[in-house]
Amino acid sequence: MSINKVILVGHVGKDPVVRYFDKGVAHAAFSLATSESYTNKQGETVTSTEWHNIVLWRALAEVAEKTVRKGSQLYITGKIKTRSYVDKDGATRYITEILADTLIVLEKKQAPAEYAAEPARGGDFVGNTAAESPAAYGAGNTVQANDLKDDSAFDNSEFAGHDEDDLPF
Numbered sequence: 001m002s003i004n005k006v007i008l009v010g011h012v013g014k015d016p017v018v019r020y021f022d023k024g025v026a027h028a029a030f031s032l033a034t035s036e037s038y039t040n041k042q043g044e045t046v047t048s049t050e051w052h053n054i055v056l057w058r059a060l061a062e063v064a065e066k067t068v069r070k071g072s073q074l075y076i077t078g079k080i081k082t083r084s085y086v087d088k089d090g091a092t093r094y095i096t097e098i099l100a101d102t103l104i105v106l107e108k109k110q111a112p113a114e115y116a117a118e119p120a121r122g123g124d125f126v127g128n129t130a131a132e133s134p135a136a137y138g139a140g141n142t143v144q145a146n147d148l149k150d151d152s153a154f155d156n157s158e159f160a161g162h163d164e165d166d167l168p169f
Contacts, residue, residue: 004079006098008052009106010034012072016056018065028061030054032074032098053097055081060103067105075104 013031020026035049054076056064068074078100087093 006076006078006080008032008034008074008076008098010052010074010076012068012070012074013051015070016061016064016068018061026056026058026061026065028056028064028068029097030064030068032076053095054078054100055097056100056103060100064103068103073106075102075106076100077102 010032013033016028016030018026018028032052032054033049034052035047037045037047040046076098078098080096081099082094082096084092084094
C-alpha cells in the first residue's frame with residue numbers, strides 16, 4: 001500500500017493563471033508559499049519559505065478563478081505529481097506540482113466586539129470528497145466540487161436563514 005497525500009496552508013504568490021481547453025475544461029495554476037520560523041543558537045528568528053506549484057482542474061479551477069487572489073491564505077490538499085519536459089535548449093527539465101483536490105480559502109472575517117476574543121473563522125471550502133470536512137479548520141461556506149453543476153460555484157441555499165454563528169462548524 002502507498003499513499004500520496006499533501007496538506008498545505010500558505011499564501012498565494014500570484015493570481016491564478018486560468019486556461020480553458022476543449023469542451024470548457026478549466027485549468028488553473030499558481031504558486032503557494034509555506035513558511036516556518038525558528039530561533040537559531042544566536043537568538044535570531046530565521047524564516048524558511050518553500051514555494052509550491054499548485055494545479056487545479058475543472059470546477060476547482062473555476063472557483064479559484066473567482067475567489068483566489070495574490071496574498072490569499074489557502075488550505076489545500078492533493079497529491080504530488082512530478083513531470084518532465086524538454087526545454088528550448090533540448091535539456092530535460094523536471095517540475096513538481098501539487099494536483100489539488102481540496103481548496104479552502106482562509107479569510108479572516110471581522111468579528112463583532114463581543115466575539116473579539118475568539119479566533120477568526122475561515123472562508124470558502126471546495127473539495128472533491130464528502131470525507132473532507134472543513135469543521136476542524138473553521139470554514140464558513142462549504143461547497144464541494146462534485147456538487148458544482150452548471151457553473152453555479154456557490155449554492156448556500158442549505159444555509160439560508162442562518163447566521164454564520166448558528167452553523168454546526
